[in-house]
Amino acid sequence: MTADKPLRADAKRNREALIAKAREVFDAGDFFDLRFDDFARLAGVGTGTLYRHFPTREALAEAVYHGEVATLCDRARRLQATLPAAEALATFLRGMVDHIDAHEGLARTLATLMADRSGAFAEGSQALEQAVTDLVAAAVRDGAVRDDVDAGAVMMALHGIGAAHDRPGWRAEADGVITLVLDGLRSSAGRSATSAS
Amino acid sequence: MTADKPLRADAKRNREALIAKAREVFDAGDFFDLRFDDFARLAGVGTGTLYRHFPTREALAEAVYHGEVATLCDRARRLQATLPAAEALATFLRGMVDHIDAHEGLARTLATLMADRSGAFAEGSQALEQAVTDLVAAAVRDGAVRDDVDAGAVMMALHGIGAAHDRPGWRAEADGVITLVLDGLRSSAGRSATSAS
DNA sequence: CAAAATATGGAGACTATCTCCACTTGTCAA
DNA sequence: TTGACAAGTGGAGATAGTCTCCATATTTTG
Numbered sequence: 001m002t003a004d005k006p007l008r009a010d011a012k013r014n015r016e017a018l019i020a021k022a023r024e025v026f027d028a029g030d031f032f033d034l035r036f037d038d039f040a041r042l043a044g045v046g047t048g049t050l051y052r053h054f055p056t057r058e059a060l061a062e063a064v065y066h067g068e069v070a071t072l073c074d075r076a077r078r079l080q081a082t083l084p085a086a087e088a089l090a091t092f093l094r095g096m097v098d099h100i101d102a103h104e105g106l107a108r109t110l111a112t113l114m115a116d117r118s119g120a121f122a123e124g125s126q127a128l129e130q131a132v133t134d135l136v137a138a139a140v141r142d143g144a145v146r147d148d149v150d151a152g153a154v155m156m157a158l159h160g161i162g163a164a165h166d167r168p169g170w171r172a173e174a175d176g177v178i179t180l181v182l183d184g185l186r187s188s189a190g191r192s193a194t195s196a197s
Numbered sequence: 198m199t200a201d202k203p204l205r206a207d208a209k210r211n212r213e214a215l216i217a218k219a220r221e222v223f224d225a226g227d228f229f230d231l232r233f234d235d236f237a238r239l240a241g242v243g244t245g246t247l248y249r250h251f252p253t254r255e256a257l258a259e260a261v262y263h264g265e266v267a268t269l270c271d272r273a274r275r276l277q278a279t280l281p282a283a284e285a286l287a288t289f290l291r292g293m294v295d296h297i298d299a300h301e302g303l304a305r306t307l308a309t310l311m312a313d314r315s316g317a318f319a320e321g322s323q324a325l326e327q328a329v330t331d332l333v334a335a336a337v338r339d340g341a342v343r344d345d346v347d348a349g350a351v352m353m354a355l356h357g358i359g360a361a362h363d364r365p366g367w368r369a370e371a372d373g374v375i376t377l378v379l380d381g382l383r384s385s386a387g388r389s390a391t392s393a394s
Numbered sequence: 395c396a397a398a399a400t401a402t403g404g405a406g407a408c409t410a411t412c413t414c415c416a417c418t419t420g421t422c423a424a
Numbered sequence: 425t426t427g428a429c430a431a432g433t434g435g436a437g438a439t440a441g442t443c444t445c446c447a448t449a450t451t452t453t454g
Contacts, residue, residue, distance in 0.1 A: 008420060008431055035410060037435095046434030051412060111360075152366055153373030160357020163308075169349055176350030180381030187380035205400055205451060232441060234404095243403025248443060 015053050018043050023064050029105035031057075032112070058121075061109065065124045068106070072099065076131035086144035089135040090182055093154075097174045100162055111163040129155055136185075145185045157181050212250050215240050220261050226302035228254075229309070255318075258306065262321045265303070269296065273328035283341035286332040287379055290351070294371045297359055308360040326352050333382075342382045354378050 007015070021043035025031050034042070036057060040050035054060040075095060079088040100107040132151050139145035161174045204212070218240035222228050231239075233254060237247035251257040272292060276285040297304040329348050336342035358371045 010419065011432055014433085036412090037410075040434090047412080047436095048414080048434050049432075050434095052432080055412090149373040149376055150366065150370055152364060152370040153377055156357045156361045156364070156370050156374050157354055157377070158357070159361045160353045160355070163360045164353045164356045167349060167353070169347065173347055173349040173353050176346040177353050179346055180350055180354070180384075181377050182381070183384035184377030184379070184381035187377075187384065207450065208401060211402085233443090234441075237403090244405095244443075245403050245445080246401075247403095249401080252443090 011053075014043075014045050014049055018045065018050065018053055018060065019063050019067075022060050023067075023106070026061070026064060026106045026109045027103060029108055031061075031105075031109045062121060062124050064106070065121060068103075069124055069128045072096070073127050073131045076135060080135060080138060084144075085135070085138035085142045086186075089139050089145070089185075092132075092135055093158075093178045093182065094175075096158060097161065097171075097178060100165070100174070101171060104165055107162050108165045111159075111165065125155075132158075139185070146187060149185065154181060154185075208250075211240075211242050211246055215242065215247065215250055215257065216260050216264075219257050220264075220303070223258070223261060223306045224300060224302045226305055228258075228302075228306045259318060259321050261303070262318060265300075266321055266325045269293070270324050270328045273332060277332060277335060281341075282332070282335035282339045283383075286336050286342070286382075289329075289332055290355075290375045290379065291372075293355060294358065294368075294375060297362070297371070298368060301362055304359050305362045308356075308362065322352075329355075336382070343384060346382065351378060351382075 021039070022031075025034060025039065025042070036050070037047050040047045043050070054063065076088075076092050079092050079095075082088075083091060129152070132154055136145060136151040136154060140147045157177055161177055164170065164173070167173060218236070219228075222231065222236065222239070233247070234244050237244045240247070251260065273285075273289050276289050276292075279285075280288060326349070329351055333342060333348040333351060337344045354374055358374055361367065361370075364370060
């Protein structure tokens with residue numbers, strides 16, 4: 001899937017210019033106020049070139065998303081390697097909020113696109129989801145976290161945080177969600193199977 | 198805001214036909230595959246009529262959403278009147294999941310529209326948010342729930358549930374989120390101020 | 395029942411998306 | 425280097441969805 005790329009030099013250049021400009025526009029939050037054709041000009045390529053590289057807005061967004069996800073997954077792996085499981089999970093989730101906060105426009109754009117054509121991001125999201133699943137699983141193994149709630153629930157909560165970016169008290173509420181999730185995970189209910197080791 | 202309505206008989210009839218058909222199409226999940234003009238025909242009115250009543254897709258969606266919210270708020274009020282606060286909150290949240298589950302297409306459509314032009318729904322959401330806020334506040338007063346997390350966080354989590362409708366294990370995960378939120382709210386941390394009564 | 399007010403509907407203007415292909419640019423072998 | 429083939433480009437124009445406008449129809453009022 002990532003291996004089919006004997007791309008010609010200029011093609012590669014254009015593709016990268018497109019992604020770079022996309023990230024920029026995303027971050028400014030102007031992605032939907034901009035004609036797709038105009039975006040091509042903005043990035044310095046023709047319409048045809050834009051459409052060949054990225055047949056849809058979503059395809060372009062996914063390319064940006066990919067980089068984003070990779071960064072986050074790295075962070076997750078690093079945390080998992082250096083901290084106790086429960087702490088790694090907590091730090092990662094708190095860090096997610098920071099990250100979304102710092103890239104509001106981008107988060108907003110991605111949330112919109114995710115809602116629109118959710119299938120388009122399933123692949124890209126999978127890596128992130130895997131990272132979260134791993135963090136949760138490790139914490140469960142440590143007995144620090146209940147085992148009767150799926151990691152997917154955590155993803156859902158994160159999704160809510162990302163999608164609700166525009167609420168007036170976003171930051172405080174987002175932190176609140178994380179607090180609830182973490183305390184909920186730590187809750188005493190349903191920790192039975194853990195003691196089997 | 199709801200008081201400016203000396204509508205002519207036929208106008209009222211059309212408006213209602215529009216909303217009824219909209220609810221139907223929403224529920225089937227076809228709202229975005231349909232040309233807006235075609236929707237007018239489907240509802241048996243001309244394009245002009247559609248556009249006069251609802252200048253945008255969002256406006257139409259909001260009208261449907263309004264009814265939905267009213268139903269939910271009623272439920273919240275009834276629960277609050279008949280159950281202990283903590284239980285009312287729990288029942289309401291579990292019920293929300295049932296409701297979204299039963300109207301998947303509608304939930305999906307609304308989530309999409311919310312993400313797109315979030316401002317458009319702020320007004321409609323407010324009633325729902327107020328209901329949730331009231332439920333949480335009552336539970337806090339009872340000392341059944343921590344007071345250091347805003348009710349807005351609960352709204353965010355609900356938003357995530359609604360927006361993530363299309364995940365494979367949606368139902369289980371949605372229930373998981375509610376479990377985390379409820380247990381998180383019940384968590385012992387930060388209940389200090391409650392004892393001041 | 396006539397006049398005034400209100401609402402209708404669909405033809406067509408407008409606008410964004412996307413396709414297509416004549417032309418340019420890069421690559422590779424000799 | 426150079427020729428020739430492959431790969432990529434860009435933008436004009438076809439296509440399709442959105443929305444406006446107004447001659448006509450319906451309701452209300454006096």
